[in-house]
Amino acid sequence: MTPKEVSEIVNSIFTDGYDINGVTIQSESPVVAHILNEEGSTRIDFGSNNPKAVIKRFITFYAYIEEIYLGKDKGSIKLRNFPDINFTYETGVSILSFLEAQFSENSEMKDLIEEKYSCSRDKKIAESCLQYAEQWATIVSRSGGFADTRECDEKRLKSECYKFVIDNVKRDAKEKRFGFGIGMYLLIFILIPTICKFIVYKLLEKYFD
Secondary structure (H helix, E strand, O other), rough: OOOOHHHHHHHHHOOOOOOOOOEEEOOOOOOOOOEEEEEOOEEEEOOOOOOEEEOOOOOOOEEEEEEEEOOOEEEEEOOOOOOOOOOOOOOOOOHHHHHHHOOOOOOHHHHHHHOOOOOOHHHHHHHHHHHHHHHHHHHHHOOOOOOOHHHHHHHHHHHHHHHHHHHHHHHHHHHHOOOOOOHHHHHHHHHHHHHHHHHHHHHHHOOOH
């Protein structure tokens, strides 16, 4: 790779994003990364200004990269509000690979949403929460995050899923302007969190049975 090619990649990360196997990496400038090397292992900590991976599937969502660990024969990627994604150098890693196995259509959850929410706006919010929660659960399931969970693990996973879903749904609400003034305040700080918590906890019940 030539210096010019490196420059073009770096510039693209700070503008429209750089595509790696269907995942677009973007970041705001400046990025301060702490790189530590100990006994042949390298850890890259991105601090508070995390680069984000923009993943487009049925929906578009954002996963923020907090840390990359490169050991002697394996490594891991730490995403905000996700368990670590581990990989070996033989197989490599692609975030999209954790999305290849899609869950069957969750008719039970969709029926529950239909029964519980009569307002069309509330149904749309609940359906959006379900989509993001299913994508989160797909990645975690494929990476083995639900294996042998204890009560403390269940609480942590529920919290991580909730934070991931609510960040994305709130972003959607602000971009689509579902309300103004006091209406937007109630939507962002009361309605969305309430619906999000219900959907996330109901969806994850089957993974902890």
